[in-house]
Amino acid sequence: MNGRRTPVLLGSTVLTLFVIWHTCDSGNVLVYPIEGSHWINMKILIEALHSKGHSITVLQSDKSWYIKEDPLFYETITVPVKASLDEKMLEEDFVKLIDLLWAEGSVINFLRLFIDMMMKYKDIHIILKEMIVNMLEDQRLMKSLRDRNYDVVITDPCWGGGTVLAHYLKLPLVYNVRWLTTGEGHFAIAPSPISYIPLTGSGLTDKMTFIQRVKNMLYFVLLIIQERFTVRPIYQEVCDKYLGPGADFYMLMQAADIWLMRVDFVFEFPRPTMPNVFYMGGFQCKPGGPLPQHLEDFVESSGEHGVILMSLGSFISKLPSSLTDEIAAAFAELPQKVIWRHTGDKPATLGNNTLLVNWLPQNDLLGHPKVKAFVAHGGTNGVQEALYHGVPVVGLPLFFDQYDNLLRLQERGGARILSGTKLDKTVFLQALQEVLHDPSYRVNMQRLSRLHKDQPMKPLDQAIFWIEFVMRHKGAAHLRTESYKMPWYAYHSLDVIGFLAIMAFTAVFLTVICVRCICCRLCLKRKSKIE
Structure with missing residues (x-):
């Protein structure tokens, strides 16, 4: 009896393992990414999914900046486009904006440039629309995508093409998200009382006076106007043509199955959320690894004074020369060594203690015990890495959400923001010395680091779990509120x-x-x- 049972039980076990492996470990994932630092953290998700045995296909334009073929982790499908975003031109425009932002007596010029940048933002989405239109017009490509039987689409909804494609293919949709086409993701899906939830760009915290609440309301109105009249019509035109007249782009955007938010509530102000929103803030962070030998030698040569790290992210690698001269002069007066990611002309005031590099292993450097402070622009990736490693920050916010990101660290005692005044050597040096010599900055950042790491599951593991959950169950409709189908007045x-x-x-x-x-x-x- 037992002898006859054993083969049956063994066969059942093998079959069960095969089914689990087939339904979980061999999923078919379609990724519609975006450029810049957003691609950097999307690639981390892709590599983690690949390590679980999933097959990944990445869509890219033939004029992509960052997204390259990588047969080790994913297959690429390249979509030809006529127009493309000019990376160098955009960087030059942003440098001009920075120059005006930090200069005195240039309010009119700044406002003029700000309006011009808003128009450029609209033009960017018009360019981005071409890629999704070219894909939908290519019936051979669409048939190929259908025939591959994808289990899920993963996209960053900061660009709208991935949302449109997922609904066109009728596939479950997962967001790697903090920003939508306009505004922060929570405002589209979760109750967001603006009496205590500050809008991005307002420079406010969750503790607002009456006047600040008025300011927050005005920002809210401007956000609605911007969204209704600049970006939404661009993608709505695509929806009307390819998804039918009843397809509302904003509703489709809200209808994603899972929202993987690139923040957590150690960093973000507390606020209402929804059952299909899961937090993976700092998912790209990991313990510091070994440094290249030349950097290790430079860091170790700093002795007891340690090292200051400066980087302005993946997009802006240089500042106006007048500003870099002031920064370099301040660095030259410090006993610390400085590693500075800078690709522009060498500052005239550069000291012997400062090493200029074109690229640096930011996470590994922040994880080094000799790094005492991080001079950063306030991008989400850099802020999260500084929080993970407990390194205090001197903030130089440039544009978009960067001031608001740094403000969240400053409110918790881990950062000092330089903004709103003309930056010169004296101001920058005083801020550096304050962060270096006031122990409360490091103590507060170390406390935030401990809170961030004290979780039942690592953020990246949680992200992978919910992506696989959607693949196993063909969506997550039971977690998704139907409120997005209601008109605003209802x-x-x-x-x-x-x-x-x-x-x-x-x-x-x-x-x-x-x-x-x-x-x-x-x-x-x-x-x-x-x-």
């Missing part, structure tokens, strides 16, 4: 309030009429008795 119960107000007014009106009628009858009776 979502805010304005129709109900209006109905109840009319009913109350009618009841009061009828009561008044009845009382008047009764009073009139009583008056008539009294008159008749008197007569």
